[in-house]
Amino acid sequence: xxxxxxxxxxxxxxxxxxxxxxxxxxxxxxxxxxxxxxxxxxxxxxxxxxxxxxxxxxxxxxxxxxxxxxxxxxxxxxxxxxxxxxxxxxxxxxxxxxxxxxxxxxxxxxxxxxxxxxxxxxxxxxxxxxxxxxxxxxxxxxxxxxxx
Ligand code: NI
Numbered sequence: 438x439x440x441x442x443x444x445x446x447x448x449x450x451x452x453x454x455x456x457x458x459x460x461x462x463x464x465x466x467x468x469x470x471x472x473x474x475x476x477x478x479x480x481x482x483x484x485x486x487x488x489x490x491x492x493x494x495x496x497x498x499x500x501x502x503x504x505x506x507x508x509x510x511x512x513x514x515x516x517x518x519x520x521x522x523x524x525x526x527x528x529x530x531x532x533x534x535x536x537x538x539x540x541x542x543x544x545x546x547x548x549x550x551x552x553x554x555x556x557x558x559x560x561x562x563x564x565x566x567x568x569x570x571x572x573x574x575x576x577x578x579x580x581x582x583x584x585x
Contacts (some may be wrong), residue, residue, distance in 0.1 A: 441568050442543055448572070452579060453528045462524050468485035471513060473582050477527040478518025478580055479509060487571045488508070491541055494554050494564050503555045510533075519559050542568060 456462070462473045471479065486507050493502045518527065550565045563569075 439571060440480065441572065442539060442564070444572055445542075446537055448575065449532060449539070449578070454534065455583060456524065456528060461473045463518060469510065471518045474524060474527060476512050476578050476582055477524070477531060478516055478522065479513050479533055480575055481518075481527065481530045482507070482509065482512045482516070483571070483574060484531060484538065487535060487567070488538050488541070490554070490567065491564065494552050494567070495541070495545070495549060497552075501553060501561070503534050504557060506557050517531065 456477070459473065460498075465472050490502070490504055516522075545564075550563065552564045553561050554564065554567060555561055
């Protein structure tokens with residue numbers, strides 16, 4: 438599964454510089470659209486939620502872990518990412534959370550990558566699937582941030 442770890446590490450090492458070069462990070466679009474800082478905050482929330490999911494799956498002694506959804510807009514709102522965080526703080530937070538995820542995943546066995554969880558829609562997926570989905574979600578949002 439080193440390809441997934443490599444992909445995440447590549448994003449981690451390349452994205453902060455790209456984000457920092459953008460000129461419109463402080464722009465505030467009309468609600469309910471998120472600003473670019475709020476999207477960064479959402480990626481921190483996603484990192485926190487998914488880190489806990491990965492930990493739960495890896496440490497679950499018995500039984501299938503059932504994943505709960507979370508209220509994404511509410512989390513962005515209550516953290517006041519646009520007004521109370523600088524871009525530097527958001528990138529630092531995002532980097533730290535994902536470093537924790539990289540370390541957590543770096544030494545998993547093939548059997549651990551095949552551990553299963555149950556999604557909100559009742560389908561069963563592996564940890565590998567969940568990590569790939571986490572990275573794709575991150576890439577999806579970064580495309581929006583880097584686009585105009
Ligand atoms: Ni999202």
